[in-house]
Amino acid sequence: RKENTLIAGIAGVNATRTRGAVSFTVAHVNGKGRQVHVENAFVLSKVCMDMPVNPVDSISRWKHLRGLDLADPDFGTPARVDVLLGADYYEEILLHGRRWGPRGTPYAQRTCLGWVLAGPLQSNESQPAAYTCCMHVEEDTLRKFWEIEDYNMKQPVLSQEEKAVVQHFASSYSRDECGKFIVPLPRKSGVVAIGESRTKAEERFIRLERSLKKKGAFEEFAEVLQEYFKMKHAEPVPGEDLNQPRAEVYYFPMHAVRKETSSTSKLRVVFDASAKTSTGTSLNDHLLVGPTVHAPLIDVLLRFRQYRVALTSDVSRMYRAVLLPENQRDLHRFVWREDPCQPIKDYRMTRLTFGVSASSFTTNMALRQNAIDHKESHPLAYQVVLKSFYVDDCLTGADSVDEAKKLREELQKLFNGGGFTLRKWKASAQQVLAGIPEGLVDPKRTQEIEIQNDYTKVLGVLWNAENDCFRPTISLPDEETPLTKRVLVSNIARLFDVMGWCSPAIILMKILLQRLWENHLSWDEPVPTHIEQSWKRWRRELPRLRDHLIARPYFPKSVKVVSIQLHGFCDASEAAYAGVVYLRAIDSERNVHVSLVMAKTKVVPIKRLTIPRL
Numbered sequence: 001r002k003e004n005t006l007i008a009g010i011a012g013v014n015a016t017r018t019r020g021a022v023s024f025t026v027a028h029v030n031g032k033g034r035q036v037h038v039e040n041a042f043v044l045s046k047v048c049m050d051m052p053v054n055p056v057d058s059i060s061r062w063k064h065l066r067g068l069d070l071a072d073p074d075f076g077t078p079a080r081v082d083v084l085l086g087a088d089y090y091e092e093i094l095l096h097g098r099r100w101g102p103r104g105t106p107y108a109q110r111t112c113l114g115w116v117l118a119g120p121l122q123s124n125e126s127q128p129a130a131y132t133c134c135m136h137v138e139e140d141t142l143r144k145f146w147e148i149e150d151y152n153m154k155q156p157v158l159s160q161e162e163k164a165v166v167q168h169f170a171s172s173y174s175r176d177e178c179g180k181f182i183v184p185l186p187r188k189s190g191v192v193a194i195g196e197s198r199t200k201a202e203e204r205f206i207r208l209e210r211s212l213k214k215k216g217a218f219e220e221f222a223e224v225l226q227e228y229f230k231m232k233h234a235e236p237v238p239g240e241d242l243n244q245p246r247a248e249v250y251y252f253p254m255h256a257v258r259k260e261t262s263s264t265s266k267l268r269v270v271f272d273a274s275a276k277t278s279t280g281t282s283l284n285d286h287l288l289v290g291p292t293v294h295a296p297l298i299d300v301l302l303r304f305r306q307y308r309v310a311l312t313s314d315v316s317r318m319y320r321a322v323l324l325p326e327n328q329r330d331l332h333r334f335v336w337r338e339d340p341c342q343p344i345k346d347y348r349m350t351r352l353t354f355g356v357s358a359s360s361f362t363t364n365m366a367l368r369q370n371a372i373d374h375k376e377s378h379p380l381a382y383q384v385v386l387k388s389f390y391v392d393d394c395l396t397g398a399d400s401v402d403e404a405k406k407l408r409e410e411l412q413k414l415f416n417g418g419g420f421t422l423r424k425w426k427a428s429a430q431q432v433l434a435g436i437p438e439g440l441v442d443p444k445r446t447q448e449i450e451i452q453n454d455y456t457k458v459l460g461v462l463w464n465a466e467n468d469c470f471r472p473t474i475s476l477p478d479e480e481t482p483l484t485k486r487v488l489v490s491n492i493a494r495l496f497d498v499m500g501w502c503s504p505a506i507i508l509m510k511i512l513l514q515r516l517w518e519n520h521l522s523w524d525e526p527v528p529t530h531i532e533q534s535w536k537r538w539r540r541e542l543p544r545l546r547d548h549l550i551a552r553p554y555f556p557k558s559v560k561v562v563s564i565q566l567h568g569f570c571d572a573s574e575a576a577y578a579g580v581v582y583l584r585a586i587d588s589e590r591n592v593h594v595s596l597v598m599a600k601t602k603v604v605p606i607k608r609l610t611i612p613r614l
Helices: 087-093 134-146 160-172 198-215 218-230 297-304 326-331 359-373 379-387 401-417 485-493 503-518 529-547
Strands: 006-008 014-017 020-026 036-043 094-099 107-111 114-118 234-236 254-258 267-271 309-315 333-336 345-349 393-398 422-427 456-458 461-464 469-471 561-572 576-587 592-603
Touching: 036 087, 087 094, 160 359, 198 218, 198 254, 198 333, 218 234, 218 267, 297 379, 297 393, 297 592, 309 401, 326 333, 326 345, 359 379, 359 401, 379 401, 393 401, 401 422, 485 503, 503 529, 503 576, 503 592
Parallel strands: none
Antiparallel strands: 006 014, 020 036, 094 107, 107 114, 234 345, 254 267, 309 393, 309 422, 333 345, 456 461, 461 469, 561 576, 576 592
């Protein structure tokens, strides 16, 4: 049943609100013994962190604990806590019987659910406590709204580990006869064995199967996986490999993600490479991630505005364009069946997989290496790969239609040579797209959409290729009642405005949030009426920002610019401080053109500074 109750944590800290309430019966896993009926239990998104914090070895080394019928035979593997019984049920589950051992070892207590363990564990290694107060984590995140920022313009210095990952790629990658990259993922040394993972993967698959069947989405999910098999991006595990030790292979649990805004695949398969095994580690824990090698988001967007003719594209199935070597495919297994009546079978990926921590670096390095290998024959495309790609998105352009067309052709040849496919081409001049197969043009181009509504999201910013303008991205969830500090923070954080074009509007709510903070309200306590009214008025006005269009090119395409100046302004008040940069150009007719480049606003620190210092 529905239940909206505030749950208080340690020291009265408000932790969360309940999602509902249930009654249930709990019993021994084998169904024997007394059952305990719980009349009223609150439902939470998460009871607590996974327990135990760190994996616990077998208890067989303690003589006093041998041969016990444990309530949880897998107690030593960190896992989700499903039920937390209160002290009022303690006496009801307790049975006579307790086993003590030497000082510093756990003891066992007999219950109607089986034997349970408690007490200290002696370890040769010092394990830091993994407990943390959620309130402190959220407060630290929130505090960034009004901290003074120190923006580092220097090139990042690679750590020794990152240098080693880069060197690993350079020394280990190869290419097949078609030019496709074959890259082994970099593994950490000195990590515990990966452990058994198939059991959890199969359990989660069965839950996913039931859920998708219930929603009527299983057939769509099956079609996506059939595409994997058809394109040979995944394959059945060969019979001779099925008997490999479970501790030397890794099975992904799967889940489905639906993205309605996608112009291609609405439903996607996501593999969970962070799922823990029997040793409390995951595949991601065993891999080195590597440094970021693509250009920063802001750099790509700033550069995108300098061209008269804009051109965008993305890499089709970018991760799956890079092959896994044979000896690492068994670390990328999963289970699957097309019909619940069929047995569950084992499969494995043959390509890099989204969800694996090392895949992003490896794929981006492959893109860069492909450009470096062909920079003499494709010099224009080489520069674009290094400066105008953000992960799989390309935002580039040229100063004329002919130059843009030449660049597009060069990019296609460069990527084809590395086994990659550029698709979803879009341009501010239709002539640039002439000759591209229909399947590689942005599908929205072929739909009958009113021009003013034909916006494509490019790196979080809406762009209309017809009028070559940006529009602010405004997306807030439905209003929630009651309005709390948690809801306010969540809503404000959703407003993506990396260039600061809407900062004069968004800063108002950040100031409001700081006022709320100074009132020492808890996260889930309703805000004062006057703040709620200000918030609702601001929400009603927010959609007006959609009418505020910003031309993509810095200056009109028809003018010949002869002089450019960069102008910066800054100012501060008792509530906020800001900086803004404009480009000012003079054309051949001596006309002046001004374009907003970027702005930044911050709420003043809680520890007040003088206005001159701000």
